[in-house]
Amino acid sequence: MQRKPSINHEGEKMEELNKKLNEKARKQHLPFLLLGIVLLIIAAVIIGPAASKTLNARNLAECTELQLITGDTYELKDFNKVIGSYATDQSGQYFVIYREIDGRFMGLYLKGSDKTKAELIVDDNQKYLNHEADDFSSQSIFVKGKLTSMTEEEMRYFEEWFTDSGWTMNEVYDSVYFYTLNTDEDDLSTIVIGAVLGVIGLALLVYALKELVGGGYKKKALEQISDRGLSADRVSAELSTAQSFKGADLARTFLMINSGNPAVIPYDAIVWLYGYQHTTVHKLYGIIPMGKNVTYSVKLVDRNRKEYTITCKNEEESNKILELISTMTPYAIKGYSDEMKATADRDFQSMIAFVDQNRATGSN
Numbered sequence: 598m599q600r601k602p603s604i605n606h607e608g609e610k611m612e613e614l615n616k617k618l619n620e621k622a623r624k625q626h627l628p629f630l631l632l633g634i635v636l637l638i639i640a641a642v643i644i645g646p647a648a649s650k651t652l653n654a655r656n657l658a659e660c661t662e663l664q665l666i667t668g669d670t671y672e673l674k675d676f677n678k679v680i681g682s683y684a685t686d687q688s689g690q691y692f693v694i695y696r697e698i699d700g701r702f703m704g705l706y707l708k709g710s711d712k713t714k715a716e717l718i719v720d721d722n723q724k725y726l727n728h729e730a731d732d733f734s735s736q737s738i739f740v741k742g743k744l745t746s747m748t749e750e751e752m753r754y755f756e757e758w759f760t761d762s763g764w765t766m767n768e769v770y771d772s773v774y775f776y777t778l779n780t781d782e783d784d785l786s787t788i789v790i791g792a793v794l795g796v797i798g799l800a801l802l803v804y805a806l807k808e809l810v811g812g813g814y815k816k817k818a819l820e821q822i823s824d825r826g827l828s829a830d831r832v833s834a835e836l837s838t839a840q841s842f843k844g845a846d847l848a849r850t851f852l853m854i855n856s857g858n859p860a861v862i863p864y865d866a867i868v869w870l871y872g873y874q875h876t877t878v879h880k881l882y883g884i885i886p887m888g889k890n891v892t893y894s895v896k897l898v899d900r901n902r903k904e905y906t907i908t909c910k911n912e913e914e915s916n917k918i919l920e921l922i923s924t925m926t927p928y929a930i931k932g933y934s935d936e937m938k939a940t941a942d943r944d945f946q947s948m949i950a951f952v953d954q955n956r957a958t959g960s961n
Contacts, residue, residue, distance in 0.1 A: 613829075614829045619815060622808055622812075625855055633799065633802030634798070637798040639794055640792070640794040640795030640798060641791075643787060644788055644791035644795065654672040655669075655672070656672055657671040657672065658696055658698065662699060662774070665744060665774065668743060670741060670743055673694070673738060673740050673741075676737055676739070677721075678694055678695040678697065678733060679692050679715045679734075680693050680719065680726065681723075683704075683757070688781065689708035690706070690712045690715070690716075691754065691777070692704070692705040693755070701773060702773045705740075705777065705778045706777055706780055714736065718734040718738065721735070721736060740778070742778045744778055745777050747777055755773070814859060817858055818859040818861065825866075836848060842907075842918055844895075844908035845907045845918065847918070847921050850863060850864060851863045852864070862899060862905060864926045865956075866900050866901075868898050868929060869898040869937070869948060870919065870929055870930075870931055871895075871932050872895055872916065872933075873896050874891060874892070875893075877890045877892075893910075893911060893912050898941065928952050928956040929952055929955075930948060
């Protein structure tokens with residue numbers, strides 16, 4: 598009479614299997630955890646200073662001369678003293694603004710809808726300056742940006758706007774600051790980049806913790822083992838001697854694919870297998886070739902017509918995995934052709950029947 602395994606023995610084997618699965622989970626998901634932490638740190642480093650500057654931006658219209666520091670972020674809130682435009686480029690437009698606090702003029706660079714709004718304010722203010730209206734424009738803008746020193750070219754256009762209006766150079770230098778509130782160089786884009794990195798980092802962190810601490814990977818693997826009718830004893834024993842690769846562990850009677858959703862596949866469930874090579878061509882602006890990237894994998898299709906992919910480090914590893922699985926499945930269909938793909942799509946049962954016949958007759 599065969600003695601049934603003791604409860605302690607089964608418990609020990611399950612504990613041993615749990616340890617192996619936990620180890621596999623750590624090996625697979627620890628890089629995601631570390632990458633998530635690194636991205637969150639980078640996001641904090643990027644967002645912190647930029648957000649601080651943006652949140653603490655001072656009102657440029659109310660700052661004294663000593664408070665004007667290039668590189669700092671300022672805002673113009675409900676501002677309507679935009680009185681002219683002195684230059685344009687492909688993206689935006691340069692405007693002349695007037696600061697009542699000290700009677701000085703400065704530059705302002707705007708794009709998009711802000712530029713359009715400023716043009717309307719300029720039209721209103723020209724009517725006021727020409728005594729055709731009673732006050733400055735009733736329209737206003739609210740913008741933020743970095744205070745930058747004017748380049749030589751910007752200074753030239755800025756000076757010309759005044760001299761063309763009849764000012765002498767001495768009057769210009771007595772009435773202007775050669776600064777520009779440059780809304781093209783504010784911290785918003787920096788904050789957006791940091792936020793994107795933070796979201797990605799948080800997603801990776803949550804995913805890794807779910808799989809590691811929450812036991813997600815182990816739970817999925819145990820479900821696969823149960824669905825395949827494999828015992829903990831058998832799986833634990835075979836994993837100890839399995840050949841490990843980047844994308845899968847090849848045991849004696851089954852293989853375990855290492856991915857976000859682990860898959861346990863007995864060799865006798867495999868119907869079709871083949872190597873797969875994918876080439877990605879990188880192009881600048883979608884036109885100019887900038888190199889290519891080639892990835893290798895092994896594709897498997899089981900009796901339920903479910904497809905699996907084993908990712909491989911290189912072509913050599915792909916060929917090695919194909920060779921080992923082929924040895925374990927001498928009866929399975931190997932290699933890829935358009936005819937095979939058409940048969941699989943049209944009549945997969947005939948492929949199963951062919952494999953079963955090979956198994957029964959011992960042919961390959």
